[in-house]
Amino acid sequence: MxxxxxxxxxxxxxxxxxxxxxxxxxxxxxxxxxxxxxxxxxxxxxxxxxxxxxxxxxxxxxxxxxxxxxxxxxxxxxxxxxxxxxxxxxxxxxxxxxxxxxxxxxxxxxxxxxxxxxxxxxxxxxxxxxxxxxxxxxxxxxxxxxxxxxxxxxxxxxxxxxxxxxxxxxxxxxxxxxxxxxxxxxxxxxxxxxxxxxxxxxxxxxxxxxxxxxxxxxxxxxxxxxxxxxxxxxxxxxxxxxxxxxxxxxxxxxxxxxxxxxxxxxxxxxxxxxxxxxxxxxxxxxxxxxxxxxxNKTYWKDDELEKALANNDDKAIVARKKEMKRQLFKVVADQCGKIFDENVLTIVWARRFAGYKRADLMMRDWDRFIKLVFNADYPVQVIWAGKPYPEDYGAIEQFNQIIRRARPLANCAVLTGYELALSALAKKGSDVWLNNPRMYREASGTSGMTAAFNGSINLSLPDGWVPEFAKDRKNSFVITPADNNLSNDEKDHREAESLMDTLENTILPMYYKDQKKWLSIIKTAAADVAPAFDSGxxxxxxxxxxxxx
Incomplete structure (x- = not known):
């Protein structure tokens, strides 16, 4: 040739x-x-x-x-x-x-x-x-x-x-x-x-x-x-x-x-x-x-949302974001038999399933998690997706345990088939992109970049690429890391508390009470993420x- x-x-x-x-x-x-x-x-x-x-x-x-x-x-x-x-x-x-x-x-x-x-x-x-x-x-x-x-x-x-x-x-x-x-x-x-x-x-x-x-x-x-x-x-x-x-x-x-x-x-x-x-x-x-x-922004971005962001058109941003959520929620309904609401704050944790990524960190304090998902004043929807290594039985059991715990909850869903298409839907259909690995274990963690292309706000520990991008409450929400000298169990406990504090005290009130500030973070993130984190x-x-x- x-x-x-x-x-x-x-x-x-x-x-x-x-x-x-x-x-x-x-x-x-x-x-x-x-x-x-x-x-x-x-x-x-x-x-x-x-x-x-x-x-x-x-x-x-x-x-x-x-x-x-x-x-x-x-x-x-x-x-x-x-x-x-x-x-x-x-x-x-x-x-x-x-x-x-x-x-x-x-x-x-x-x-x-x-x-x-x-x-x-x-x-x-x-x-x-x-x-x-x-x-x-x-x-x-x-x-x-x-x-x-x-x-x-x-x-x-x-x-x-x-x-x-x-x-x-x-x-x-x-x-x-x-x-x-x-x-x-x-x-x-x-x-x-x-x-x-x-x-x-x-x-x-x-x-x-x-x-x-x-x-x-x-x-x-x-x-x-x-x-x-x-x-x-x-x-x-x-x-x-x-x-x-x-x-x-x-x-x-x-x-x-x-x-x-x-x-x-x-x-x-x-x-x-x-x-x-x-x-x-x-x-x-x-x-x-x-x-x-x-x-690659060309591949991952949504053209309509991109246009709305370029025009600084808040009404168009909100409308397109709801439409993208509805597309994701069709998959939720199809796989899980649950009807999600595009007006409700939607948190997505989706990436490769591995123990250090702590997919179940939100659930660590089960009583607090249940209080969060049954909060009528500030309702939430939570979606998990990802693929464990097919012979990592610990990660598979963690995946299945989340399925079992989420099953009775009408506003929680675990999706299978996490490949490029579902990944794109998840990033476009989420309001909050959750990333909570153990510190210094995430070399880069690029999924948050594509979330930011699509109007989803990162909620993340400052690991991998995040310190180069994140400005807390300006273009993202940053979870406070625990002292690295603590045991893994104690770090998990403290970082789970910080995660839930951020959700309860900052993210939920802002989403439901201060749309202008919420949209400001979306727009700042979109401006900050490209071209700095575009693969060009x-x-x-x-x-x-x-x-x-």
Missing amino acids: TKEEIFGYTPDPQYNKAVAYFSMEFAIDQALKIYSGGLGFLAGSHMRSAYELKQNVIGIGMLWKYGYYDQFRDLNAEMKPMFVEKGYSFLKDTGIMFTVPVHDSPVHVRAYLLQPSTFGSAPIFLLTTNLNENDEQSRSISYKLYDSNEATRIAQSIILGIGGAMLIDKLGLNIDVYHMNEGHSLPLNFYLYSKYQNLAEVKKRVIFTTHTPEAAGNEEHRYALLKEMSFFYHLQDHEVKHILNLEGDSLNYTVAALKFAKKANGVSKMHAEVAREMWKGNPGICDIVDITNAQ RMADEYYKVMYNV
């Missing part, structure tokens, strides 16, 4: 340096289910903005047969993960097939292209092993995003990293920068090392974005297993240790990526500080700067700070 066939456009000269962006997931459109959550949403927005700016960027990802998983309900209306085969006629078969060594055996890989014109993104090549030429074990590598089997997970990284780099060579593309979005594509570096036989030559070409602000969450595996799986391409494990000055029995993907890259970035100012502190004890790592994540800024910043240096 020629470069013209791949892009369909001529890159802008200021973005002429050729970049390959490796990511295990991309959330480009509801129709293409190859993502799980925030990492994919971020990658999707990056590719959309790269297209809008006409950057010389291609994406390298995986074509997952079953996607992440489909979220349904069982006979008790509780969450049930299901794996349903997907098919995509809109992807272009490049006709390119090649083999990648996995476990010292050749695994056949085929490349498909998501063309820029399909959804308005930079071109993205998607790799699959689900081919007749492979045995079942090899085919299963590209079945499930983040497969729970350790060997399969390692093989997925091999196909993404080494397979992606092989594809680039087969296409004859001269890539200047290989951008690893998180550490999943780490084997790419071992392929490049075998090509250039020099760490300095690899470092000239590789940059790395880290997303996980705690050491335990960064993937690592035993050298012996990685060597057995052909993770190091043609290198021996003792050579890897020597090249990267590493010791021990396990390889940490993030540490290795920081040693292979010329430069790395955290995804918010706060996260970059945490990352620098977390990895500073490792000699030979690259600098870690901050490039704050962002979301982010995609441009990557060129200026990372690619062109």
